[in-house]
């Protein structure tokens with residue numbers, strides 16, 4: 358597969374220089390901007406919301422923005438992120454009372470929809486909505502913070518989801534988020550992922566371009 362996408366998580370960027378950081382990481386070869394939204398309720402941390410997404414658009418960022426909602430409830434934020442210029446909007450199914458409706462809201466708003474699975478969240482939430490998702494995001498850490506270690510059991514889960522996607526015959530991206538870096542990206546790709554979120558592995562290095570290039574070298578192996 359050659360359609361690999363690298364999605365730096367701006368959670369690890371310097372928020373005091375966010376516009377510049379996003380520009381730099383895109384210039385360095387990133388494909389997608391991963392935008393982590395935390396509410397200090399669904400997850401024990403508080404980050405950024407639709408105003409910041411809108412500000413990035415107003416700053417001239419045209420790359421896809423992949424909004425990962427770690428909030429409960431989800432519907433109000435879906436509406437606000439559609440208006441703020443999101444490209445993808447994904448949410449955790451256990452944080453929505455009406456999963457089908459929330460997915461539909463995202464597509465009706467012209468965005469791409471997706472569900473996110475924590476390491477221990479079962480995949481059965483997908484059973485009746487495979488035709489309503491454009492992306493499936495597997496968390497390889499428990500959500501809330503950057504810089505955690507990749508949970509190895511995610512590899513088996515990735516293989517399971519890859520099979521589900523292939524059997525569905527649909528065009529669904531398989532994204533993985535948490536503890537992804539140059540050292541393990543090839544193994545994660547081999548398990549079936551095609552979209553790679555990396556926060557600390559990119560933003561904590563001095564040269565984003567070199568780091569992203571090193572990831573692509575691994576992906577080409």
Ligand code: DX5
Pocket residue numbers: 366368369391393425498499500501502503504505534535536537554555556557558
């Ligand atoms: C965690 C977030 C991730 C996080 C990844 O809750 O969803 O996107 O920023 O950070 P790293 O790549 O440092 O594990």
Ligand code: ZN
Pocket residue numbers: 366391392393425534554
């Ligand atoms: Zn994320």
